[in-house]
Amino acid sequence: MAKLVFLGRLEDRAGCAEMAVTPGPLADILAGLDPALALDLLGERVRWALNGKLVGESEAMVLGEGDELAFLPPVSGG
Amino acid sequence: MAKLVFLGRLEDRAGCAEMAVTPGPLADILAGLDPALALDLLGERVRWALNGKLVGESEAMVLGEGDELAFLPPVSGG
Amino acid sequence: MTADVRLTDAAFDPAALLAAFTGQFGGAGGVVSFLGQVRDGGSDGDGVEALELRHYAPLTLPGMEALAATALTRWRLEGLLVIHRHGVMLPGDPIVMVAAAARHRREAFAATDFVMDHLKSDSWFWKREKTAAGWRWIEPRTQDFADRARW
Amino acid sequence: MTADVRLTDAAFDPAALLAAFTGQFGGAGGVVSFLGQVRDGGSDGDGVEALELRHYAPLTLPGMEALAATALTRWRLEGLLVIHRHGVMLPGDPIVMVAAAARHRREAFAATDFVMDHLKSDSWFWKREKTAAGWRWIEPRTQDFADRARW
Numbered sequence: 001m002a003k004l005v006f007l008g009r010l011e012d013r014a015g016c017a018e019m020a021v022t023p024g025p026l027a028d029i030l031a032g033l034d035p036a037l038a039l040d041l042l043g044e045r046v047r048w049a050l051n052g053k054l055v056g057e058s059e060a061m062v063l064g065e066g067d068e069l070a071f072l073p074p075v076s077g078g
Numbered sequence: 079m080a081k082l083v084f085l086g087r088l089e090d091r092a093g094c095a096e097m098a099v100t101p102g103p104l105a106d107i108l109a110g111l112d113p114a115l116a117l118d119l120l121g122e123r124v125r126w127a128l129n130g131k132l133v134g135e136s137e138a139m140v141l142g143e144g145d146e147l148a149f150l151p152p153v154s155g156g
Numbered sequence: 157m158t159a160d161v162r163l164t165d166a167a168f169d170p171a172a173l174l175a176a177f178t179g180q181f182g183g184a185g186g187v188v189s190f191l192g193q194v195r196d197g198g199s200d201g202d203g204v205e206a207l208e209l210r211h212y213a214p215l216t217l218p219g220m221e222a223l224a225a226t227a228l229t230r231w232r233l234e235g236l237l238v239i240h241r242h243g244v245m246l247p248g249d250p251i252v253m254v255a256a257a258a259r260h261r262r263e264a265f266a267a268t269d270f271v272m273d274h275l276k277s278d279s280w281f282w283k284r285e286k287t288a289a290g291w292r293w294i295e296p297r298t299q300d301f302a303d304r305a306r307w
Numbered sequence: 308m309t310a311d312v313r314l315t316d317a318a319f320d321p322a323a324l325l326a327a328f329t330g331q332f333g334g335a336g337g338v339v340s341f342l343g344q345v346r347d348g349g350s351d352g353d354g355v356e357a358l359e360l361r362h363y364a365p366l367t368l369p370g371m372e373a374l375a376a377t378a379l380t381r382w383r384l385e386g387l388l389v390i391h392r393h394g395v396m397l398p399g400d401p402i403v404m405v406a407a408a409a410r411h412r413r414e415a416f417a418a419t420d421f422v423m424d425h426l427k428s429d430s431w432f433w434k435r436e437k438t439a440a441g442w443r444w445i446e447p448r449t450q451d452f453a454d455r456a457r458w
Contacts, residue, residue, distance in 0.1 A: 008282030052214025130365025
């Protein structure tokens, strides 16, 4: 399995902090989510981290077994 | 008597922190001091305080009984 | 010199940490510290009962360490401490402490100020507050970006 | 609000003072502090064995109080502490601590920085240092005047 991680308010939108998903093209994974959540994850202020490293936000990404993709909304911390 | 107070390096010059002097015109009092010390007390970077308040540096001053005149060189503190 | 950078879910004692830090740097001459704590809402009636800071482990501590390293390259410091809580905190609880020791106090002030500005605007923390109305995520403050832009 | 301003010839405990100060201002959100201590000369070989600060009682504490009052008019603070030693101190001894509590950290930073700059350049203290060569009065530093001129 692969894993999606939702930070900040995205956790409330998703209803969970993490979600196990079937590996494969990200476009397919997003298509299986609630459309409103998928739209939020693709929002221009949301950054992505793949396996702990910031990456470009591309729907062309393919998640492999064990991959972790985190969705990071604007921070409000400190 | 009146009192002269020497702060900072002026204490070393005077050889004491305080000096009791006979009340009267300051010019007379200064004339009774070591001339090198008197010159230092009149230096342009030395400020004066009479009875705890800053005053203009004027040799025309007259010290009365119980007056305290302090000579304050540039500070180097804190 | 390396900075002492910590991310913790346990309460910390700012006075004890600062005393230990100051004791390490006897040659410093000056130590500047900033302590941020959860406001007790009493003063302005915002009624915050609790605050939670979430983080993303793979990014948050490495980001703090990179920020501290940047401060060490920009100012001549003898010591730098950065400690940040995550988890649920109550009014009055310490959230963050930054301390910088330097021979010249201007450098200690600038480094502490710089680290705080970037912790606020760039660090991977997400904050929510609990009031009588429940938990609510906090939006980034415009001021935080303005603060960061000073550097 | 009035500032807590003290001039003392006794050693003080910065950590305990700061903890007490911080505890008083739970609504503040942020506390900035500066601690100045006698450098231990080991690091640069200046070999200072002791430092003495003299003051002139009728002017020194009133001057510190006036400075604190000015800071209170310029920044929105919830609390301000200024404590300064005089007398003979040894390496590592605290000399001065300034702490400012504010809702907005920028104000706490600015007020602390301002008070320190003016304490250094304007306060009625005279400093001498003891080295192997004996006691020596310290000249004012040009940097102190430059620091004050920033305000």
